[in-house]
Amino acid sequence: MGEAAIKLGGKKESTFMDKVKEILPDGGNLNLCLTCGACSSGCPATGLEGMDPRKFLRMAALGLDEEITSTPWVWHCTMCQRCIYVCPMKIDIPRLVYYARQSWPREERPKGLINSCDMALRNDSCSAMGASPDDFSFVVEDLLDEYREAQPEFKDMDAPIDKEGAEFFLNQNSREPVTEPDEMVPLWKILHSAGINWTYGSKGWGGENYCMFLADDEAWKNTVAMSINQAKSLGCKTYLNTE
Amino acid sequence: MRKFGIDTDDLEIASIYQYYAKWIREGRLVVNSDWNKERRIKFTVQDPCQIIRKSYGDPVADDLRFVVKSIVGEENFIDMTPNKSNNFCCGGGGGTLQAGYHEQRREFGRIKHEQIVATDADYCITACHNCHAQVHDLSEFYEAKYHAVHLWTLMALSMGILGPNEREYLGEDLQEVNVFHPEQAEMM
Ligand code: SF4
Ligand code: SF4
Numbered sequence: 001m002g003e004a005a006i007k008l009g010g011k012k013e014s015t016f017m018d019k020v021k022e023i024l025p026d027g028g029n030l031n032l033c034l035t036c037g038a039c040s041s042g043c044p045a046t047g048l049e050g051m052d053p054r055k056f057l058r059m060a061a062l063g064l065d066e067e068i069t070s071t072p073w074v075w076h077c078t079m080c081q082r083c084i085y086v087c088p089m090k091i092d093i094p095r096l097v098y099y100a101r102q103s104w105p106r107e108e109r110p111k112g113l114i115n116s117c118d119m120a121l122r123n124d125s126c127s128a129m130g131a132s133p134d135d136f137s138f139v140v141e142d143l144l145d146e147y148r149e150a151q152p153e154f155k156d157m158d159a160p161i162d163k164e165g166a167e168f169f170l171n172q173n174s175r176e177p178v179t180e181p182d183e184m185v186p187l188w189k190i191l192h193s194a195g196i197n198w199t200y201g202s203k204g205w206g207g208e209n210y211c212m213f214l215a216d217d218e219a220w221k222n223t224v225a226m227s228i229n230q231a232k233s234l235g236c237k238t239y240l241n242t243e
Numbered sequence: 244m245r246k247f248g249i250d251t252d253d254l255e256i257a258s259i260y261q262y263y264a265k266w267i268r269e270g271r272l273v274v275n276s277d278w279n280k281e282r283r284i285k286f287t288v289q290d291p292c293q294i295i296r297k298s299y300g301d302p303v304a305d306d307l308r309f310v311v312k313s314i315v316g317e318e319n320f321i322d323m324t325p326n327k328s329n330n331f332c333c334g335g336g337g338g339t340l341q342a343g344y345h346e347q348r349r350e351f352g353r354i355k356h357e358q359i360v361a362t363d364a365d366y367c368i369t370a371c372h373n374c375h376a377q378v379h380d381l382s383e384f385y386e387a388k389y390h391a392v393h394l395w396t397l398m399a400l401s402m403g404i405l406g407p408n409e410r411e412y413l414g415e416d417l418q419e420v421n422v423f424h425p426e427q428a429e430m431m
Pocket of ligand 1: 032040055
């Protein structure tokens with residue numbers, strides 16, 4: 001990085017980092033780096049693509065926008081926030097990464113992520129596997145029938161969808177209903193045993209959120225709102241994240 | 244939610260771990276660790292970044308540990324270092340499982356893998372789907388002995404209500420333990 005920094009010299013105007021600073025509260029503290037290295041030494045993505053969080057921040061500060069907005073490293077960083085957690089100056093590197101992801105033209109972002117986000121937008125489920133509300137209720141009903149019969153202690157067990165006035169609204173990662181439905185049953189039995197009044201929603205039951213990871217703000221907002229609004233419209237008190 | 248100013252009104256947004264812990268404390272959920280008294284199978288737990296560091300912090304990490312210890316036995320739980328809010332990400336977050344850079348994802352996860360191996364645990368309890376998929380993949384890729392298991396699977400096992408077809412992610416050692424309606428296996 002030394003080389004590139006020397007070549008480009010000082011800061012250019014209206015750099016990527018300046019733009020991000022305008023968006024973040026307190027500018028994400030992006031100017032306050034002490035170069036202590038705490039972020040990098042505890043970052044599992046350090047070394048991938050020859051990059052690490054301190055270096056990423058430093059390159060952004062130097063206005064190396066070309067490098068910052070093209071390195072695939074932003075897709076290896078998981079935005080796990082460990083760096084900001086250990087940083088003495090609370091510098092928001094994960095958000096810098098997020099906006100670097102966003103700077104990629106949507107169609108050039110990783111295909112798998114684009115697909116998952118598009119799937120989630122395809123119908124009201126917000127499922128990254130594209131399962132529709134009907135698919136979901138079909139799987140749930142079918143499985144319930146099977147288990148009520150096979151395990152008579154649970155003959156009254158329910159896994160309601162859109163139950164008005166349920167206390168808890170649960171989301172559900174779509175991997176189970178789509179690929180391994182039996183794995184949902186332990187949770188239902190636990191809730192039944194504890195006498196919990198709960199429901200899934202036909203809208204917004206998908207627990208995963210790939211639009212967020214794709215850095216597609218608008219799509220992310222829509223999928224989150226779908227789920228929260230469904231919980232509210234059913235009059236639920238608590239939205240339980242089952243992830 | 245905060246980011247977009249989506250109005251949650253009086254809707255409480257919570258992690259299910261908080262409620263598992265609460266229900267166990269209140270006696271609504273009756274779990275116990277007797278099944279593991281003799282077996283002494285060892286467990287560690289992955290703190291999901293999304294829930295712990297990024298959302299609720301150490302109080303919920305403590306709830307998670309309370310639940311885990313209640314179902315596997317305090318003496319059979321080994322924590323990773325570092326842990327809770329300071330935990331290392333497993334590498335399955337941020338969309339990496341879908342992004343297609345598998346080599347880098349597994350290299351990222353090597354720290355997590357080494358952390359789990361250092362506990363010598365037979366199982367890593369993962370209460371988040373991304374973590375589950377990633378830890379499961381790490382174990383296979385690095386040919387490790389640990390299994391990745393959902394929290395609710397073990398809860399149901401400890402309650403004696405885990406049937407034979409709900410054991411996809413349990414190892415050989417737990418396939419025959421506390422089986423609820425074993426005859427269901429033959430029916431399938
Ligand atoms: S931990 Fe914070 S202050 Fe230290 S090098 Fe990283 S960003 Fe800079
Ligand atoms: S958010 Fe990214 S840069 Fe920060 S510690 Fe996690 S992986 Fe590393």
